[in-house]
Each structure stands twice: as C-alpha cells, then as structure tokens.
Amino acid sequence: MSTNTDTGNTRNTDTAPPAAGNLSRRGFFMKLGILFNGFAAIVLALPLARFLLSSITRGRENGYLSWVQLGNVSNFPEGETRMATFRNPLVMPTDGKTVDTACWVRRVAGDQFQVFAINCAHLGCPVRWFPQSGLFMCPCHGGAYYRDGSRASGPPERGLFQYPYRIENGVLTIEAGQLPTPGDPVASLASEKPPCA
Amino acid sequence: MRLIKKIGEWFDHRLQLAAPIREAAGHRVPRSTASWFYVFGSAALTVFLLQLVTGILLALIYVPSAGEAWSSLQALNHQVALGWFVRAMHGWGSNFMVAIVLIHMVQVFLFGAHKFPRELTWIIGVFLLLMTLGMAFTGQVLRFDQDAYWGLGIGASIASRVPILGPFIVKLMLGGPIIAGATLSRFFALHVFVIPGMLIGFVCLHVLMVLKLGINEWPMPGRIVKRATYEAEYHALTSKDGEPFVPYAIWKDMFFAAFIILAVAACAFYFGPFGPTGRPDPTIIQTAPKPDYFFLWLYALLSLLPPSLETPFLLVVPPLAILGLILLPFLSGEGEKSWKRRPIAVVTVLMIAITLGTFTRMAQFTPWSPHMNAWSGDPVPDRYIHGTTALERQGALVFQVKQCRNCHSIGDEGGQRGPALDSVAVRLTQDQLIRQVIQGGGNMPAYGNNLSPAETTALVAFLETLHPTTQRPARDAARDLVVSESKSRSATQP
Numbered sequence A: 001m002s003t004n005t006d007t008g009n010t011r012n013t014d015t016a017p018p019a020a021g022n023l024s025r026r027g028f029f030m031k032l033g034i035l036f037n038g039f040a041a042i043v044l045a046l047p048l049a050r051f052l053l054s055s056i057t058r059g060r061e062n063g064y065l066s067w068v069q070l071g072n073v074s075n076f077p078e079g080e081t082r083m084a085t086f087r088n089p090l091v092m093p094t095d096g097k098t099v100d101t102a103c104w105v106r107r108v109a110g111d112q113f114q115v116f117a118i119n120c121a122h123l124g125c126p127v128r129w130f131p132q133s134g135l136f137m138c139p140c141h142g143g144a145y146y147r148d149g150s151r152a153s154g155p156p157e158r159g160l161f162q163y164p165y166r167i168e169n170g171v172l173t174i175e176a177g178q179l180p181t182p183g184d185p186v187a188s189l190a191s192e193k194p195p196c197a
Numbered sequence B: 001m002r003l004i005k006k007i008g009e010w011f012d013h014r015l016q017l018a019a020p021i022r023e024a025a026g027h028r029v030p031r032s033t034a035s036w037f038y039v040f041g042s043a044a045l046t047v048f049l050l051q052l053v054t055g056i057l058l059a060l061i062y063v064p065s066a067g068e069a070w071s072s073l074q075a076l077n078h079q080v081a082l083g084w085f086v087r088a089m090h091g092w093g094s095n096f097m098v099a100i101v102l103i104h105m106v107q108v109f110l111f112g113a114h115k116f117p118r119e120l121t122w123i124i125g126v127f128l129l130l131m132t133l134g135m136a137f138t139g140q141v142l143r144f145d146q147d148a149y150w151g152l153g154i155g156a157s158i159a160s161r162v163p164i165l166g167p168f169i170v171k172l173m174l175g176g177p178i179i180a181g182a183t184l185s186r187f188f189a190l191h192v193f194v195i196p197g198m199l200i201g202f203v204c205l206h207v208l209m210v211l212k213l214g215i216n217e218w219p220m221p222g223r224i225v226k227r228a229t230y231e232a233e234y235h236a237l238t239s240k241d242g243e244p245f246v247p248y249a250i251w252k253d254m255f256f257a258a259f260i261i262l263a264v265a266a267c268a269f270y271f272g273p274f275g276p277t278g279r280p281d282p283t284i285i286q287t288a289p290k291p292d293y294f295f296l297w298l299y300a301l302l303s304l305l306p307p308s309l310e311t312p313f314l315l316v317v318p319p320l321a322i323l324g325l326i327l328l329p330f331l332s333g334e335g336e337k338s339w340k341r342r343p344i345a346v347v348t349v350l351m352i353a354i355t356l357g358t359f360t361r362m363a364q365f366t367p368w369s370p371h372m373n374a375w376s377g378d379p380v381p382d383r384y385i386h387g388t389t390a391l392e393r394q395g396a397l398v399f400q401v402k403q404c405r406n407c408h409s410i411g412d413e414g415g416q417r418g419p420a421l422d423s424v425a426v427r428l429t430q431d432q433l434i435r436q437v438i439q440g441g442g443n444m445p446a447y448g449n450n451l452s453p454a455e456t457t458a459l460v461a462f463l464e465t466l467h468p469t470t471q472r473p474a475r476d477a478a479r480d481l482v483v484s485e486s487k488s489r490s491a492t493q494p
Helices: A010-015 A025-052 A054-060 A186-192 B002-015 B018-026 B040-059 B069-078 B083-110 B119-142 B146-159 B166-174 B181-213 B230-241 B250-271 B293-304 B307-331 B343-365 B390-401 B430-439 B453-464 B477-492
Strands: A066-072 A081-087 A100-109 A112-117 A128-130 A135-137 A144-146 A151-153 A165-168 A171-176 B028-030 B242-244
Touching (some): B119 B293, B230 B242, B390 B453, B430 B453
Antiparallel strands (some): A165 A171
C-alpha cells in the first residue's frame, strides 16, 4: 500500500514506514518541525547569548573605565604613601559596600604621583604599606614591592598595577572602574603612557 | 490495612512504579560486595540529599545580594532559632561530601571498578567530583565575607591568565568589571540552580548504571577482566553466588548513612557554623584571606611554585589531570582488578594523598606569608639584648622597626618567610650581612634605600650577636689579613 498518496488511512503510515529515501508526508512534516524548532532556537539564542555575555561586550568598548576623584592634592603629603578610597564608577543597586575600592597614593614630588591598585599583582589580595621599611607586603602568598611599586620579592611576576592619573583644579583624579588582574592589567596604562600631569 | 493496600494499588495502577522498584531492590549482587568497603557511594548520595535539604532551609532566610548577604548570615547565626545549626550542618555537610566522594573514588579505583564495562560510570563519577568541588567553591562565595571577596579576586586572577580569553573569562565570571552584586548573584545561580541540577541528573545516571551493569564484584588477585568474557563471568557469579541487594547488602549502606548524618550533626553541634568572617568591604584591608579546607593545597601550591612556572602549571596541569582521570578506564580497561596486583595504582594513590596532605598541612600555618604585626607585636627575647652595647641595642630597634621581624623569626616568634635569624652570625660574616641587608637577594628585598648608613651599622652589629654561646660568629680570615696589611701600610706612610 502506498503511504504517500493514501491520506485517508493514517494508521498505515505509522505501521508501515516507507523505504529509505522515500519521504512520507508525516516524515516530511517531522523534519520540517525539527527545522522550525531549530529556527526558533536560533532566534532565541541570539538575544539570550547577548544577555549572558553582556558583562564582556560592554567591557570591550572600555565602557567600564572613567575618571574618579580621590581628593585634594593637599591631602597627600609629598614623599608619603597614603591609602585613598573611591567609589567604583559603575554601581548596581545590590552592590552594597563592594563598590568602595581602596588604592595606595604615593606623592613623589609636586604634581608627580603614583596611584597603585590595592590588589597584589600575584593573585589580587590586598597589599599593605609599611612606611618604616618602604615596602608593600601581601598577606596571602608573601609578595613584596618597593615604594615605587616595583617587585621586591615573592611570587608576583611584575610590579603593582598603577592607575592613570591627572590633576584637575587641584583634585587628584584616576581612571578606574575595573579589577586589575595579571592577565588584564587595565590599571597599568600609566606605565606605558607618559603621565598626563 | 486493606484500605492502605487498596490505595496503594490505585496509585500503582496509574504510576506503574512498583514493578521496577521491586526489580531494582531484588537484583542480585555478588555476596562479596555486601561489605563495609562498599558503603561510600550510598554515603555520598546521603550527604548530597542532606545538603539539598539544609540548602533549601538556608535559602528561606539567605539574601543573595552583595549588600545584604553578610547581614542575612548574621541573622541566621544569631536571630533565627537554630539558624546557626542549619548553617553548620550545611558547612560540615560540604566538608563531609568532598571527603566521602574522594574516599569513594579511591576505593573504586583500588578495587578496579573503573574497568570494563563500567568505564562510563567512572567518567560520570569524575564529573560528579568536579561538580562537588564546584559546589564547595561556589558555596564559599555565598558565605559572602572577606574570605569570599578576596577568594573571588584570587579566582579572577587565576582565570585572567588564560591566554587571549583571560580578560573575557574574568568579566563573565564576575558579571561585570569588579567583584560586586552581579558576582554574588551569578554564583548564587550556579550554586543553587545550575550545578545542583546537573548533579541530580548525573547522580541519577550514575546510580542507574550501577543498577544496570551490576555492582563491581570483590576483586580477586588473578581474576583477569577481559572484554570478551567478563559479562558472562559476572552473570554466572551473581546467579551462582548472588543475593538480592535488599536486604542482603543494603543494611550496611543504611547503617553507614545514618552514622554519617549523625556525624555531620555532631560536628555541626560541637564546632558550629563556618564564619562569616569580616564584612565584605574592600576598603578594609587588614585581612589575610584563606580558602576553605579543600582548596588549601592549591593555596600552598601557589605560594611555593617558582613564579615563572605558576601560570603554565595552573593552565596545563588541571586540564591534564582531569583528562587523565577521564582516559583512565580506556588506558586500563582490562586486566587485574585487585590492588594486590596493581602496585603502581597503590603508589599513585599514596603519592597524591601524601602530596595533597602535606600542602594542606602547610597551608594551615602559611610559612610563606609575612606576619604583618610581628614587628610591633613580638618582643625581642631578653637573652638577645642582655649585656649588649648601645649600638647593638639600637640595631635590635632597627630590626623591629624596619619590619625585618615580619619575615624573619628570632626566639621562635615572627614570620617564617625568610630563615630564622637566631644563629645568623654563624652563617654570614659581617661583610655578607651588610651585603644581604643592602642588596637583598635570595627572595629578600633590598633595604639599601630604606636604611641610613648608621642604621645599617647598628643592624649588622645586632645581627652579629645572634649566635649560640657555644659557636663563634663567622669570620672572613682574609679580611683580617687585608685590614692588618692596609693598617701597617698606612702606618709606614708619612
């Protein structure tokens, strides 16, 4: 019995599948259904993937970095290194205290500064400044840095991350907004470019 | 009773579940497998179910918001009746689960259960181990305290080292540019929906395969696994020397399951919940973050590897280890099952256990970390300043004030990053001491820019007094000769 032409007898098409290469009407519709679902999946996958990757796509345009104020230049005595805190430029309603960030500000002389990220260049733990010995020490794995941020000892492979800075109307301003990590040292642009001031 | 039976029949007529359950319960297992060695799989399942229950209970109070998670944990600990106990059960349950999964894995490996035809059961087990570790890490993040915050920073720093993709992985992992609200939310989603969902699915597959393929028989030395004959041999074994799983073998599983639940409860009751430690405020930097117990070995490894090896090691070894575990049943799918005939397997397990154990032990007292308060907190022992000159005492002061003590201990107090200095004068001459202090080296920072000549002189004078009374300080004989020669030369000159 031909299954292709017999539209009135559905039971026969179920029990007697056509030979290979001979597409039945229902088989055709099933394949069409799969295709249709694949189309729906692609239509949905694009916006969902865009949502899932939104934290990456924004960062690619450097949309996370902006200039934040650390306070008057006069707050930082010459030749000293002091902790300063700033609020991350991007704030979400549920962030709580996590958007408050610390950094170390070294006023070398006059308008010449170095602003170091608090994060160790090894694995991101908070480094502490010891003015007596002129060293930054990390509590996690024992990394140490000199007062100019260069590596002194321990596991870090590089010096401390530095934020680019400029001085606007006597206010120290840094370009921040992203966690510096060894593979993405966003905060170290200052070492590549000449200081703006 | 008749009513209950009738109701049961009504349900089963619709569910059709009684027959498959009866079949699973009555399936024959080799008599030798009714052993206390075979209880760890069911124990892992028991703890997993316990984690599901306590986890759901915690979710009734916990708030997955970076601003409020820490306070909600405080409320659980102090305000909600027995909230501390449920938190402690979940925390200890996690420790037990990782431990039992590891024990189960070792037992299964030593009994050759990964061999034909149970290769896929082993591979799914490897995924279950990875998911269990994933649950342990994401769970530590949900305890959103200082350790969790900086632990995420460590995770991000490791992830960032992946070539090219690193920065994108970090932003995907953190849900933004920094560790903040979105980070906690996505770790909540992972810990509560994604990984548990996968775990439930994989656990079902794992157990189903044990039922379908049969439990691994007790390995006998000399009984070789061959693909061609194994299944027939196993079938003969279970029909000749088998017993129904229920009740012949299951009673040991049941006893051990109850014992484990009570053990978790006892630990929770006596030791209490884990943390939370300080508030997750990144401006509070007086903290020494540490991972939870099962990642301490990694923490130690990251301190002890040479810096140049660290990134390649982190990126290459874990994938290789996982690949090795997955390929294991294909590399040794046949042959001896008994650990008595597999010395390399036994030695490998011992080596891994000893290595992980040593690293874990070391990470408990972190000899590589400077003691941040040693310089101001630990006193110089009396015997080291008794009867010393003013210069040497000044040197002891320099020693403390310049934070040398943070990395060097004297009198068993102070950091262990550098060598203890109780007998440093025996090891180094005066010249060598001066050079070491000023130029550093051997993993010590150079202090040349931070010490005045007077401070260096005083410090070295103090260090030269540090030797046992029975041993004289190191002396450069040639130096005395040069000094005396130059003295006599200057004396002869007009």
